[in-house]
Amino acid sequence: MAKTSPLLLVTLAAVGMAFASDSTLPPDRPSQQVRNKAVAARVFEEIFNQGKFQVADEIYARDFVNHGLHKNFDLQADQAAVHAEKKAFPDLKITADLMVAEGDLVTVVWTFRGTNTAAGYGLPPTGARIELRGITVWRIVDGRIREEWTSFDDMQAARQLVSQLKWQLLGLLAAAVILLWIFCRVILRLRLTRLPRASFSRNKF
Numbered sequence: 001m002a003k004t005s006p007l008l009l010v011t012l013a014a015v016g017m018a019f020a021s022d023s024t025l026p027p028d029r030p031s032q033q034v035r036n037k038a039v040a041a042r043v044f045e046e047i048f049n050q051g052k053f054q055v056a057d058e059i060y061a062r063d064f065v066n067h068g069l070h071k072n073f074d075l076q077a078d079q080a081a082v083h084a085e086k087k088a089f090p091d092l093k094i095t096a097d098l099m100v101a102e103g104d105l106v107t108v109v110w111t112f113r114g115t116n117t118a119a120g121y122g123l124p125p126t127g128a129r130i131e132l133r134g135i136t137v138w139r140i141v142d143g144r145i146r147e148e149w150t151s152f153d154d155m156q157a158a159r160q161l162v163s164q165l166k167w168q169l170l171g172l173l174a175a176a177v178i179l180l181w182i183f184c185r186v187i188l189r190l191r192l193t194r195l196p197r198a199s200f201s202r203n204k205f
Contacts, residue, residue, distance in 0.1 A: 032101075032103075032104070033102065033106075034101075035143065036101050036104065036106045036138075036140040037099055037106055039106075039138075039140050039143060039144075039145065040096070040099060040138055040145075041096060041099075042055060042059055043145070044094045044095070044096055044110065048082065048086065048092060048093075048094045049092065049093050049094060053079065053082070053083065056075070056079050056082075059144060059145055060075055060079075060144060060145045061141070061144040061145060061146045062075065063146065064078065064144075064145060064146055064147070064148070065146070065147050065148070066078045066150070067147065067148065067149050078148070084120045084121040084122075085114075085120070087118055087119075087120035087121070088116055088118055088119065088120030088123050088125075089114030089115060089116055089117075089118075089120075089121075089130070090114075090115075090118055091117070092112070092113070092114035093113050093114065094110050094111065094112050095110060095111050096108050096109075096110050097109045097110060097111055097133075104139050104140055104141050105137060105138070105139055105140075106137070106138045107135065107136070107137045108135065108136050108137075108138075109133065109134075110133070110134055110135070110136065111131065111132070111133050112130065112132050112133070112134065112152075113129075113130070113131045114129075114130055115127065115128070115129050115130075116128050116129075116130065116161075123161075126161060126164075126165055127164075128160065128164040128165060129160075129164065130157050130161070131160070132152055132153060132156045132157050134151060134152025134153075135150070135151055136149070136150040136151075137149040137150075
């Protein structure tokens with residue numbers, strides 16, 4: 001029977017102890033990327049979809065900045081826009097179609113769906129159904145959203161409004177033209193009635 005090297009025995013014993021200790025370890029803590037994705041998901045599901053606006057105090061940093069194309073917005077202005085959107089579109093649902101995290105950044109491709117049934121966000125209640133896609137990048141540090149970059153085609157929403165309300169808009173335009181025509185006729189008639197009568201003298205030869 002061949003002899004076993006003492007060094008080999010020690011190595012095998014160490015490997016066995018390592019496997020035994022690994023089986024008793026608690027599950028690993030979720031990575032930073034997983035935790036950041038969970039924070040991003042709360043923005044859509046809890047704040048936008050469920051209207052739990054108080055959640056913003058839990059997941060946004062006080063010095064949060066939303067980097068607009070021409071102007072930056074603080075947390076108060078950003079959340080005021082969220083309130084206005086939810087008011088104008090009470091059935092608003094935003095779904096996260098794609099979410100990618102790297103470092104402290106989370107990128108989300110999302111789809112906005114809602115019906116404009118109440119006044120808000122600069123719109124009267126039109127009843128128009130809006131669906132558009134956009135992309136948001138958040139920087140999340142220690143579970144708090146500190147920065148945001150969002151882009152979407154706002155002209156797409158305008159086109160959807162116009163296409164669904166074209167007959168109403170045409171009716172309003174026709175009514176405006178008729179009112180303008182009536183107004184012009186009244187003004188013209190008033191001016192004609194106020195003109196002095198011209199006196200003509202006959203020349204005698």
